[in-house]
Amino acid sequence: MFSAIDWSLVAAMLLITALAFGGTVAVAGAMSLAERRVSAWMQFRIGPNRVGPFGLLQPVADLIKFLFKEEVMPEGAHPVLFRLAPALAAIPAMMTFAVVPFGIGNVTIPFLGIDRPLVVANLPVGALYFLAIGSLGVYGIILGGWASNNKFSLLGSVRSSAQMLSYELSLTLAMAAAILMSGSLQPMEIVRHQAEHGWNVIYQPIAFVVFLIAMFAETNRHPFDFAECEPELVGGFHTEYSSMKFALFFVGEYSAMVGMSGMITTLFLGGGHVPFLAIEHTPWWLSVLAFAVKTGFFLFLYLWVRWSLPRFRYDQLMDLGWYKLIPVALANLAVTGVLKVIL
Amino acid sequence: MDLTLPDLLGYVLGAVALLAGLGVVTRRDAVVAAMNLVLAFFCLSGIYLLLGFPFLATLQILVYAGAIMVLFLFVIMLLGVTKLARTTIGVPTGLGAVIALAVAAEGGVLATHLAAKNAAGAGSGMTESVEGVASLLFRDAFVLPFEIAGVLLLAAMVGVVVLARRDLTVRGLAEFAREHAFDPKPLVSSRPDAAAPDGLGTGSLAHADAPANGTTKGAANESAGHLSSSSQGTLAATAQPTAGVH
DSSP states (O other), rough: OOOOOHHHHHHHHHHHHHHHHHHHHHHHHHHHHHHHHHHHTTTTOOOOOOOSSGGTTTHHHHHHHHHHHOOOOOTTTOOHHHHHHHHHHHHHHHHHGOOOOOSSEEEETTTTTEEEEEESSOTTHHHHHHHHHHTHHHHHHHHHHHHHTOHHHHHHHHHHHHHHHHHHHHHHHHHHHHHHHHHOOOOOHHHHHHHOOOOOOHHHHHHHHHHHHHHHHHHTOSOOGGGOOHHHHGGGGGGGHHHHHHHHHHHHHHHHHHHHHHHHHHHSSOTOEEEOGGGOOOOHHHHHHHHHHHHHHHHHHHHHHHSSSSOHHHHHHIIIIIIIIIIHHHHHHHHHHHHHHOO | OOOOOOHHHHHHHHHHHHHHHHHHHSSSBBBHHHHHHHHHHHHHOOOOHHTHHHHHHHHHHIIIIIIIIHHHHHHHHHHHHBBBBOOOOOHHHHHHHHHHHHHHHHHHHHHHHHHHHHHHHOOOOTTHHHHHHHHIIIISSSSHHHHHHHHHHHHHHHHHHHOOOTTTTTTHHHHHHTTTTOTTEEEEEEEHGOOOOOSSTTTHHHHHHHHHHHHSSSSSHHEEEHHHHHHHHHHHHHHHHHHHHH
């Protein structure tokens, strides 16, 4: 029944999948440390530096602590959905990275002798997959707030999910402009087009800025982090969560940041393309390094913005999303389309 | 018959989709029923993927699971109707089940027929790629039906707004415009009954946001505040019937 399967291909795909998802989760863990170290650095503090060299083992210590904490379930909470919500928040966030190419071209995997592109799934509709899976992250937030049987949680979840739904539109429109530039929904193809014709950030600065702003809102990060404005909503949708379930929400948030940073790199900054270097002359490890540097910059930007800008008010957030970003992104898309036909 | 791995996966997905579909109609908890529907959509998407339609599979998740069901959950949560009334299986339910079975059987026969036909004609390949679907929808075959569907949806949307806000008559609007010619803000506060007692604060959320709107902004933004506060009013109005239910 399984005779027709090429097992070495399966092994190669499993290896790449394990590398990509392992990498996402590892970077997510590192971000939890970077968050505190960078904030300390920006505020002239020292930050956690006790566990391991430079505090590098702090995420491991956090993980062990989370695993041994008591799990509290509030009275009247929905038993199934309360447990399901953190997983629904974390899993789609980790899955978004599947279509992000973390390098250019193919790599021959040693021992197996199989040539694979540097992406988990080279889908012809990769960009749409990213949007589709990304839009599922909102379930974890809605259900987490609702199943907790707490009105602060519910209010927090309504706020966060309304925000995510609103900014998804601008995100999609900005992405559509980049897709129009290269005429393909396949992320690998978008990267290749940029390597040959110049990065999209040069041709599509407006779409780039809209995507950047929407990306902060989509991941519920500062300055749009209404899930966690402590004075009003306690902890937002995860107020009632404790132990590893609470940690899972954060794994989801950091993974979504990794996926978004990878996607903006792919769409606007040429993915793994090294400037002034043709694809044929780029070794695969150099393209992976270039991708990591660009993605790392956006991950740092998340922290940089957090300690530089004040938080928006909720009406300002909705105002910005609906009355400014969407019209701008729409106009940009229309102009891009017209120019694409004329030129 | 030789069972291949995609076949096996297809049967598993189909079985889970059926079970989830049953869950949708049998669960009394509205949120659980909605989540069952999401699961069914996922299984359908997997089946599309196995059949070689990745675009359709992605759209299934993007549109149904990602957008429509999220709005469903919003409505369920805002209305607060979480436990549905217990129903008994009587003549109407039985009749409905029979009709559903008949439609399903018809669909099955039709699908088998089409599959045989496609196998003979080796498929057109048009519906598999994004370009194929786009040219079918926007250029070749279905331009008019597509546009008509768009207009229909718009009409439905306008209808919903009118139904949700019965005070939005032409006369009422003119009166409102005269009264609030330079200050659109009181649209929300003029409806003190808008916040349903157990709408879980959605009404008060709208109230809290409205005064902050446009206090320091120009005239252009005031019209923006007008629009947003009217939509919030709609939201609160939809939450209102809850008071009667409980």
